[in-house]
Amino acid sequence: MIEVFKKYIREKSKVSEEDLDKIIAVCQVKRVRKRQYLLQEGDVWKYNAFVTKGCVRTYTLDDKGNEHIINFAVENWWTGDRESLASGESSIFNIDALEDSEIVLISKSNFEMLCVQIPAFNDMVNGILQKSFIVAQNRIHTFISLSAEEKYLKFLEKFPHLVMRVPQGMIASYLGITPETLSRIRNQTAKK
Amino acid sequence: MIEVFKKYIREKSKVSEEDLDKIIAVCQVKRVRKRQYLLQEGDVWKYNAFVTKGCVRTYTLDDKGNEHIINFAVENWWTGDRESLASGESSIFNIDALEDSEIVLISKSNFEMLCVQIPAFNDMVNGILQKSFIVAQNRIHTFISLSAEEKYLKFLEKFPHLVMRVPQGMIASYLGITPETLSRIRNQTAKK
DNA sequence: AAATGGCATTGATAAATATCAATGCCATTT
DNA sequence: AAATGGCATTGATATTTATCAATGCCATTT
Numbered sequence: 001m002i003e004v005f006k007k008y009i010r011e012k013s014k015v016s017e018e019d020l021d022k023i024i025a026v027c028q029v030k031r032v033r034k035r036q037y038l039l040q041e042g043d044v045w046k047y048n049a050f051v052t053k054g055c056v057r058t059y060t061l062d063d064k065g066n067e068h069i070i071n072f073a074v075e076n077w078w079t080g081d082r083e084s085l086a087s088g089e090s091s092i093f094n095i096d097a098l099e100d101s102e103i104v105l106i107s108k109s110n111f112e113m114l115c116v117q118i119p120a121f122n123d124m125v126n127g128i129l130q131k132s133f134i135v136a137q138n139r140i141h142t143f144i145s146l147s148a149e150e151k152y153l154k155f156l157e158k159f160p161h162l163v164m165r166v167p168q169g170m171i172a173s174y175l176g177i178t179p180e181t182l183s184r185i186r187n188q189t190a191k192k
Numbered sequence: 193m194i195e196v197f198k199k200y201i202r203e204k205s206k207v208s209e210e211d212l213d214k215i216i217a218v219c220q221v222k223r224v225r226k227r228q229y230l231l232q233e234g235d236v237w238k239y240n241a242f243v244t245k246g247c248v249r250t251y252t253l254d255d256k257g258n259e260h261i262i263n264f265a266v267e268n269w270w271t272g273d274r275e276s277l278a279s280g281e282s283s284i285f286n287i288d289a290l291e292d293s294e295i296v297l298i299s300k301s302n303f304e305m306l307c308v309q310i311p312a313f314n315d316m317v318n319g320i321l322q323k324s325f326i327v328a329q330n331r332i333h334t335f336i337s338l339s340a341e342e343k344y345l346k347f348l349e350k351f352p353h354l355v356m357r358v359p360q361g362m363i364a365s366y367l368g369i370t371p372e373t374l375s376r377i378r379n380q381t382a383k384k
Numbered sequence: 385a386a387a388t389g390g391c392a393t394t395g396a397t398a399a400a401t402a403t404c405a406a407t408g409c410c411a412t413t414t
Numbered sequence: 415a416a417a418t419g420g421c422a423t424t425g426a427t428a429t430t431t432a433t434c435a436a437t438g439c440c441a442t443t444t
Binding site: 339340369370372373376 | 400401402403404
Binding site: 060062066068069070082083086126129130132133134136137138139140141143144145173174175176 | 260262322331335367
């Protein structure tokens with residue numbers, strides 16, 4: 001499955017085959033079963049992580065025990081907690097697998113080494129970061145300007161594949177609404 | 193006022209004094225009056241912009257003419273539209289000044305040149321990007337997990353200086369609530 | 385085949401938030 | 415000093431969304 005990661009790097013960067021080997025050499029492949037944790041609240045996140053197979057989610061738990069899903073990651077997406085990784089402080093997030101999954105892990109120090117030694121890798125990483133920021137900003141925009149229904153319709157547009165793959169209640173959580181509300185929205189929009 | 197920018201770079205990076213001169217050489221200082229636009233919806237954003245004085249906001253207008261404020265930027269903050277800058281496509285955002293302000297502009301090509309020629313500058317820029325992403329992610333978290341009141345209280349904690357400086361209705365917009373709701377929240381929490 | 389667990393759905397109701405309209409306050413302009 | 419414009423506040427009401435509870439449907443386990 002590491003081939004998925006190789007393919008991704010080839011497409012997204014100008015890293016040479018030689019350097020690609022260098023990257024792969026420091027990769028660790030982690031297999032996780034459905035419901036298994038990759039990160040638990042309170043632990044420090046120490047990797048850069050890339051999903052080659054399956055699906056994971058990042059979420060928090062509030063006082064009342066409600067889950068709040070910050071994001072999903074399927075094949076070819078990165079996951080992890082950048083804040084904990086950067087600061088070395090314990091994470092407020094949980095990450096677990098929604099399906100049996102396979103994750104490529106690169107430790108913080110190895111990752112930094114790759115960034116220094118392989119400029120093309122560094123560029124790729126920063127390009128991804130930039131894109132992630134833009135995605136985050138657009139999501140913020142949906143929160144300040146759209147109703148529950150509009151957020152759902154936009155989600156449908158952007159992530160049609162996720163709608164089939166992830167339980168509906170989790171999509172509701174991602175959108176910041178309750179499962180009941182999402183169910184009703186779907187019911188209503190279906191009628192139209 | 194360019195001194196503000198110099199000081200910022202000295203603090204945030206390891207750029208040499210010599211390279212700092214190189215940076216300043218390609219800076220353009222723009223003065224804007226209160227209410228004046230820096231960017232209007234439909235235009236392409238072509239700069240990296242740093243606020244040395246004053247305060248600007250980035251917002252969109254919806255069909256009903258409502259403003260939705262994506263963010264504020266005061267002294268020592270960056271502003272602009274990364275998405276438009278990166279893609280070259282026209283922006284959906286407006287940026288205007290809430291006070292008479294002074295903005296340091298660096299064109300896209302000059303900025304890229306600086307990133308290539310001055311590694312320490314590149315590192316600083318990517319560090320800022322990383323921080324921006326984390327801030328954005330945390331803001332997303334507030335939207336999916338907090339009530340209007342909780343969002344406001346968190347805003348107070350994080351940006352006490354902005355509360356004094358920005359009209360209350362704009363803070364409401366930033367939080368994704370109406371001015372009336374924010375007014376009532378303040379009234380109630382004051383009583384406690 | 386029966387039992388179980390996890391979801392989604394649906395209904396009734398409550399709570400949060402938005403909308404609309406009116407008023408008043410203050411700073412700035414004339 | 416009077417007039418103006420921009421906000422914030424307040425009240426009444428509507429709308430949206432959440433909460434609580436019950437039911438049903440599948441897929442998986444026993």
